[in-house]
Amino acid sequence: MGERRGIVAFDMDGTLLDGRFVIALADACDAREHVIGIMNGKMHGYEKSRAIARLWKGLRRDDLLEALARVPLSTNAREAVEALKGYGYVVGIISDSYDTVVEHLASILGMDFSVANRLVYDSSGALTGRIVMPLGWERINCRCMNSVCKRFHLESMMRRLGISRSAAVGDNDNDICMLERADVSVAYRPKSTTVREKAMYIIDDLYDTVRILA
Numbered sequence: 001m002g003e004r005r006g007i008v009a010f011d012m013d014g015t016l017l018d019g020r021f022v023i024a025l026a027d028a029c030d031a032r033e034h035v036i037g038i039m040n041g042k043m044h045g046y047e048k049s050r051a052i053a054r055l056w057k058g059l060r061r062d063d064l065l066e067a068l069a070r071v072p073l074s075t076n077a078r079e080a081v082e083a084l085k086g087y088g089y090v091v092g093i094i095s096d097s098y099d100t101v102v103e104h105l106a107s108i109l110g111m112d113f114s115v116a117n118r119l120v121y122d123s124s125g126a127l128t129g130r131i132v133m134p135l136g137w138e139r140i141n142c143r144c145m146n147s148v149c150k151r152f153h154l155e156s157m158m159r160r161l162g163i164s165r166s167a168a169v170g171d172n173d174n175d176i177c178m179l180e181r182a183d184v185s186v187a188y189r190p191k192s193t194t195v196r197e198k199a200m201y202i203i204d205d206l207y208d209t210v211r212i213l214a
């Protein structure tokens, strides 16, 4: 590997994916209303993640990958990742989705790292409904209280790799703490005004990340 110019951390749902994995999985299980009800509820982010994961008890790895295959990649996701790697960036996903899915997508896109909730399977390969949450907000007093504090895990990855510059790309409120921390923050088709306000750049095409960072 040549000179490493920085880390680029992408969100998955609504950013690399043109849609939300958990909705595709819910549709396969007739649980869309249930999932949306939890998402729109008043619990903290990490409690929502735990409640939603319980719905998937009994599903298997292939069920998840089939649902993932039904969510299209965002336009130029593959091209942007490839170009950023070509410019010397270490590129990965920090997501509050599930390791099975996020690692698969990272591998498809040839990315360098991924962070996500770990699904707990039983010995027959069926989901138990439990997840191990990376958290992190409790260690740095982040207000996000999500199952994956993206700021904490961006900082951890930078420390682990010995890289001091970072960029973050996201679309939603759970990306805000990562967008605030990154040296370059990019909102891709932002879903809230807060995300729009926090980001240095607002883009409509993922390839714009390359134009910004090249």
Ligand SMILES: [Zn+2]
Pocket: 137, 142, 143, 144, 145, 146, 148, 149, 150, 151, 152, 177, 178
């Ligand atoms: Zn956070």
